Amino acid sequence: MYSSSALPYATVPFSCNNRSNHKASVNFQGLAKLLPTSAYLGTKKLLGQCSFLSSDMILMHGRVGHEWKISALLEDSDTMSTLEENDETIEEDAEPLGILSLDPGFKAFEDHLRHRFRRYLEQKRLIETYEGSLEEFAQGYLKFGFNKEQDGIVYREWAPAALEAQLIGDFNGWDGSNYQMEKNQYGVWTIKIPDQDGEPAIPNNSRVKFRFKHGNGIWVDRIPAWIKYATVDSTVFAAPYDGVYWDPPPSERYTFKHARPPKPESPRIYEAHIGMSSTEPCVNSYREFADDILPRIKANNYNTVQLMAIMEHSYYGSFGYHVTNFFAVSSRSGTPEDLKYLIDKAHGLGLRVLMDVVHSHASKNFTDGLNGYDVGQSSQDSYFHTGEQGYHKLWDSRLFNYANWEVLRFLLSNLRWWLEEFNFDGFRFDGVTSMLYQHHGVNMSFTGNYNEYFTEATDVDAVVYLMLANNLVHNILPDAIVIAEDVSGMPALGRPVSDGGIGFDFRLAMAIPDKWIDYLKNKKDEEWSMEEILFCLTNRRYTEKCIAYAECHDQAIVGDKTISFLLMDKEMYSGMSCLMDASPTIERGIALHKMIHFITMALGGEGYLNFMGNEFGHPEWIDFPREGNGWSYDKCRRQWNLVDADHLRYKFMNSFDRAMNALDDKFSFLESTKQFVSSANNEDKVIVFERGDLVFVFNFHPEVTYDGYKVGCELPGKYRVALDSDALEFGGHGRVGHDVDHFTSPEGIPGEPETNFNNRPNSFKVLSPARTCVVYQKVEEDLDEHVKEDLEDEVKLPRTDTTAAVVMDHHVPNKDLSLCQEEVGESEVEDTEETEVEDLSRAPQK
Incomplete structure (x- = not known):
């Protein structure tokens, strides 16, 4: 027996972080x-x-x-x-x-x-x-950086190591001689820029910088630490970013129209990168993503969007993880108002929006990053630790000193800023x-x-x-x-x-993708262990919820392969047309792609995550523009045209992704605390489990189809197919009958669980084709009451609340049951015999 609740104090030893460094x-x-x-x-x-x-x-x-x-x-x-x-x-x-x-x-x-x-x-x-209060402390952006106060703009910056400081920008011709700042005893520099003729002296969307002299007598220019927007001159190669004063007039500010959607108990998360979301080889915009991609996400029945690379990062190829400006939106995709439009559009579609927040480290860039404020001072006067302690050797980035008061103010305020200014619904902490x-x-x-x-x-x-x-x-x-x-x-x-x-x-649940990669790279299908797969999927700490995923952005970056690419490789370029017969590689690839993602979702946690494009098996890897690829955007995009093409098989994987999300939408099995694995048969390559009131049957065998396969369940009654990966609409062969009624038979001796079948008090039989997964739902009984009574009298059922097992013609009857000749409609009714005989409930067919 396997049950997640059977390991209440299990540790969670994940196999490795999927980021390559x-x-x-x-x-x-x-x-x-x-x-x-x-x-x-x-x-x-x-x-x-x-x-x-x-x-x-x-x-x-x-x-x-x-x-x-x-x-x-x-x-x-x-x-x-x-x-x-x-x-x-x-x-x-x-x-x-x-x-x-x-x-x-x-x-x-x-x-x-x-x-x-x-x-x-x-x-x-x-x-x-x-x-x-903690909440007041986290409103540092109302004091630090640029803020309108009576008759002017006040700018404050914490820079204890600075000896002199000036504010410079377009507004004063980059001459700070008349804009000297004053420093208090705690290292905070302040200046007030009076309004001119009733208007702000610093125009909206104009460039600004903080200029200061440090201990070596050198003047340096830095982007304000609390800047809300930063841009770069795209016409100049490797140009540094400039801070931008962002305070548009009311007529140009975006006004939110939609309330936040209710919190889902079980998030079904669509992880997305705005810049690479276009079909074209370019950097996509917030508004184009909102108008073109959000409807796709909604159509596939996700309830949450997780946005990567929102915080400004000067190096595009860092995937957004080397943040330079923590309060600024990435200007490559638009303005702060454009991002607000995206989030509001998502809320209007019923989608929650999470932000990938990076507080674990910062870019080491001097000219346009927070690291520019480190000029050799003590850690007490810096955002970062000093010496080796202040550097992450593998990530080549700076590490925060979380004991520092102003670091706490900065980071906590950063969280509140994104929640309240942009209406994000939460975070994924990187x-x-x-x-x-x-x-x-x-x-x-x-x-x-x-x-x-x-x-x-x-x-x-x-x-x-x-x-x-x-x-x-x-x-x-x-x-x-x-x-x-x-x-x-x-x-x-x-x-x-x-x-x-x-x-x-x-x-x-970071161990799960590593397990799938290991199996796909290093094991033949017949070597897959159902017990290992099951342990990996259910090994999580009691009372601590997990987001399960088969793959995310980590598996898609250059040097690695997505699951679809590992399964089908070069045949994805030539074998995905529905106008030709699928090769064995394509057949296997599509079948396992569906099974791997679905069992990960159904058994791996209390929520599910998918990275943009993986739902339809997007080919190739992600390679951001860089010198090594000629600064090409060709592999830094999503080819939506592939899934939109009706003659290509990508549509089958996408349809199944939509269906498995819809299944949770309907039955809420992810939030159910009932999770019981009744069988993980390594010889059959079959895993059977219940989540909520649904029964899941996964047959990973590469060749064998089981007709009349006996599966255990808790609830008696009639079951029908709720989801079938072998359905024609999902690129399967349509071998499982969706209109077939599966009636349960009681198992064992009432009150003695050890006599049950696979620790379940009831069972029914199914057809389980090779490399398929089928979900069964309990449906209301539709037999007339007098027919039920006749059946009970004739067959002498041991339980009045359980009907006889109904086996359709295509099932091989169990040898431990004597077949009753009484016909009910077109079905054959089986009675339970109280003698122990060999169980031949599995009848393999090739």
Whole structure:
């Protein structure tokens, strides 16, 4: 028996991060071996990571425009004046830790878990003391950057390392000599630009920069850190970006028309990249995506869109993960108002919109990135850690110092900005593994042992930030969905902050695509293990929800292959026409493409994700314009013409994708807590399970069709086909009868589950063709009542609520049942015989 609920404390050892530059990997070694921990860091008063704090280190905090305060953090001090009066309250608040009751494995690490929870409470209390509330703290964009105030525009920038500073731009001919800024004692520079003749002195959509002199006596120009828009001169090769003052008049501002759609219990997510969404070899726009692509997503019955590469990034080929300007939309695809149009259009279609947010690292660009503010100062005065600790060696990017007050303000405000200014409905946090550990997951082998998660290697500062972030997002938008991309399987990542968890709603089930890639690359079909597949799909932590996916953007980048390309390779160029017979490669490829995606959706989690184009088996890989390909956009687009062509077989995979989403829309099986796997037969290559009240039958055998295959189920009654991958409309052969009634037979002795068939009290028989998946739904009985009574009297059914099993003519009858000659319509009725005989319920046909 296999059941997800049978492994309540299973670890989640993911096989590796799918991004090519992430070297984390795992080797599962069973449930965690609980060992003593030495992960308690520092004293209970400590706010920063103890190994990075000296006795004289200070933390700056305060509300902009209010009295600024500093608070000394003494590593070994018994007192901390700013929190002393609230210390007892924090102790009381920190006492409950709900996650301890969920997993006995946490007990050995209780000190570490309580330490980080108390650190979270202390940081939150500090913010509330000096900023009013976490929500107020996260409105830094109302003070920093450019903001209209009475009779002028006020610009503020945090740059403690600067000795002098000026504001320059188109508005003053890039001459800052008359626009000197003033610095307060906490490193915040301020200038007010008075209005001219009642109009803002800085025109909308005009370029601006922050010019400052640092310790070497050198003046440098940087894009304001809180800039809302940044553009580049596309006529100049490798030109740096410029900050743009964005404040359009009311007549040019986009006004949202549609309310947010209700939060789905089970997100069916369509992951999309705006720039590469066009059929043409170009960068697509927000408005074209809204008008052309969103209707496709809606038509395929997704309920959520996840947008990549929205935050400005100067290098297009980074897929949006080397962010340069955190508050600015990517200008390649349009303006902030254009993005608002897209999100509002999605909401009008009933689609929720998530943003791929990157707070795990930042671009190391100096001229147009946040890194330009690092001029050799201490980490306390920088957004980033100093030295090697401040660089991600594999990603070639900068790493944030999450213990820094202004970093917290910057990142938390960034989340609130995207939620409130653009009406995003939540986030997918990228690179969470890198944030959680000092080693960033590089060259680590995560086995699932709890000592890998709760040690000195854990970056508690980053964990506290993530707890604050999730608390903030859900306070601002209770219906928000926040997803973590974590390859390590950090326990309690998906538990509420109030329970001592990190607070994410979902985690990505990152082991699943790796399993499929391994099988497709390294195993023959007959070598596929049903037990391995099943374990991979169901190995997730109890009470922590997962988003399952067979492939995402990671598998589509150059140097890798999508599932369709692994299955069909070069024959995708010549064998996809419906005007010719499908080759064995194409037959196999389309069949397995449907099965792999569907079993991943149906058994792998509480939500599902698909990357743009994979729903119809988009050929080839993604290769962004670069010097190595002659700056070509040819493989940085989506060929929608392939799925739109009625004579090509891509339409079959797309139709099945639409149908499996519609199945969840109708039956809500993804949100059902009932998930029971009754059979994973490696000899037959068949997996049978129930999700909700649906019965799923997956036959992965490359050749054998089973006629009269016996499947177990919980509920008695009549079943019919709800979805069939072998249907003609999905490119199949139409071998399964959709109008056939499958009546259940009772199994075993009532009250003795061990006597049941595959641990199920009822069963029925099906036709299961090779390489197909069929879903059965229970339907209302339509036999007349007097016919039911006659059947019960004649056949002497052991249960009054269960009809006899009805086997249609194409089924081979079970030898352990004696066939009753009483005819009911066109069906043959079987009675149960109370003698033990050989079970020949599987009758293979080739």
